[in-house]
Amino acid sequence: MLLELDLESERPLYQQLVNAIIKGIATGELQPGESLPSVRMLAQDLGINMHTVNKAYHLLKADGFLHIHRQKGVTIASVLPSADRAFHEKTRADLEPIIAEAVSRGMAEDNFLALCRSLFAEMRAKRTAKK
Amino acid sequence: MLLELDLESERPLYQQLVNAIIKGIATGELQPGESLPSVRMLAQDLGINMHTVNKAYHLLKADGFLHIHRQKGVTIASVLPSADRAFHEKTRADLEPIIAEAVSRGMAEDNFLALCRSLFAEMRAKRTAKK
Numbered sequence: 099m100l101l102e103l104d105l106e107s108e109r110p111l112y113q114q115l116v117n118a119i120i121k122g123i124a125t126g127e128l129q130p131g132e133s134l135p136s137v138r139m140l141a142q143d144l145g146i147n148m149h150t151v152n153k154a155y156h157l158l159k160a161d162g163f164l165h166i167h168r169q170k171g172v173t174i175a176s177v178l179p180s181a182d183r184a185f186h187e188k189t190r191a192d193l194e195p196i197i198a199e200a201v202s203r204g205m206a207e208d209n210f211l212a213l214c215r216s217l218f219a220e221m222r223a224k225r226t227a228k229k
Numbered sequence: 230m231l232l233e234l235d236l237e238s239e240r241p242l243y244q245q246l247v248n249a250i251i252k253g254i255a256t257g258e259l260q261p262g263e264s265l266p267s268v269r270m271l272a273q274d275l276g277i278n279m280h281t282v283n284k285a286y287h288l289l290k291a292d293g294f295l296h297i298h299r300q301k302g303v304t305i306a307s308v309l310p311s312a313d314r315a316f317h318e319k320t321r322a323d324l325e326p327i328i329a330e331a332v333s334r335g336m337a338e339d340n341f342l343a344l345c346r347s348l349f350a351e352m353r354a355k356r357t358a359k360k
Contacts, residue, residue, distance in 0.1 A: 117326035124332035163333070181336035189327060190344060195248035196323050197348045201255035202294070205312035207349045211342055213321060217328045218338045 103144060111146055115154035120163065123174060125224035134164070134172040234275060242277055246285035254294065254305060256355035265295070265303040 101118045103111055122128035134140070137155060141148040155172060158164040162179035166172050179185075200210050232249045234242055253259035265271070268286060272279040286303060289295040293310035297303050310316075331341050 117329065120326065120333050121329040124329040179334055181331060181334040181340075185330070185334055185336075186344070189331065189341075190348065192327050193345060193348055195251065196320060197345065198248065198252040198255040198352065199316070200312060200320065201349065201352050202251050203310055203312040203316055205316075207346070209312070210320075210349070211345060213317070214324060214328065214342060214345060215338070217321065217324055218332065218341070221329065221332050 101140075101144060103146070111150045112153040112157070115144075115151065116157055119154070119158060121221075123163065123178065124221045127224070128174050130174050130178060131176040132174045134174065136171055232271075232275060234277070242281045243284040243288070246275075246282065247288055250285070250289060251294065252352075254309065255352045258355070259305050261305050261309060262307040263305045265305065267302055 101115070103114050103118070105111075107114065109117075119128065119134075123130075128134075134155075135143065137148050137151045141151045144151070155164060155166060159166050163175055164172055165175055197210065232246070234245050234249070236242075238245065240248075250259065250265075254261075259265075265286075266274065268279050268282045272282045275282070286295055286297060290297050294306055295303055296306055328341065
């Protein structure tokens with residue numbers, strides 16, 4: 099899997115790494131149970147600090163996306179976390195400022211929903227291409 | 230307008246302030262042309278650093294939501310910025326990780342769209358109540 103980080107982005111690197119791995123799972127590039135590089139290797143490959151990789155891995159572990167075994171190493175969870183109540187609440191909180199800005203800029207609700215649909219379609223397309 | 234900041238949130242305070250003001254515009258609590266408190270007053274009211282308020286105001290100014298006059302003070306722009314190409318691209322980039330996580334948790338697209346619709350409806354409801 100190709101992980102691309104934007105070193106000029108305002109988004110912290112550990113967050114970009116978390117997002118890239120979750121996107122990999124969503125598109126099927128990373129399969130449940132699949133092994134990921136060790137903290138040391140990934141940090142070396144990406145040219146970033148080990149603490150950054152470690153922070154990303156531990157956040158993903160806390161959310162149930164990764165398993166971290168002292169000996170077997172890092173793997174994508176074989177059973178992925180569900181869209182539970184806490185996730186719904188977090189998603190609502192994350193969407194609120196985005197939708198507030200869309201409304202304040204006069205963006206039509208239908209255009210916003212179309213943008214969401216196109217992102218779902220993109221991920222489905224990658225998933226299908228992978229099969 | 231009541232501005233509520235969450236001092237325990239991971240989201241930086243200046244970002245919370247930006248979001249709260251944009252939400253105020255979206256819901257009609259803050260009207261185009263309306264005056265906002267000075268940096269000093271708002272910092273005092275909220276019990277936060279002047280630099281934090283200053284940063285939020287300048288980001289909002291850069292995006293076209295605020296005017297900052299040396300004498301007249303801070304006002305909501307009388308003509309709000311539009312949902313231009315740059316905004317579409319930013320929104321797509323902001324939505325991508327949220328939708329990736331929804332997909333990887335097996336959330337149905339329709340449920341996600343329903344959540345978006347409910348947020349649009351909430352803002353419309355406040356706007357109508359205001360009139």
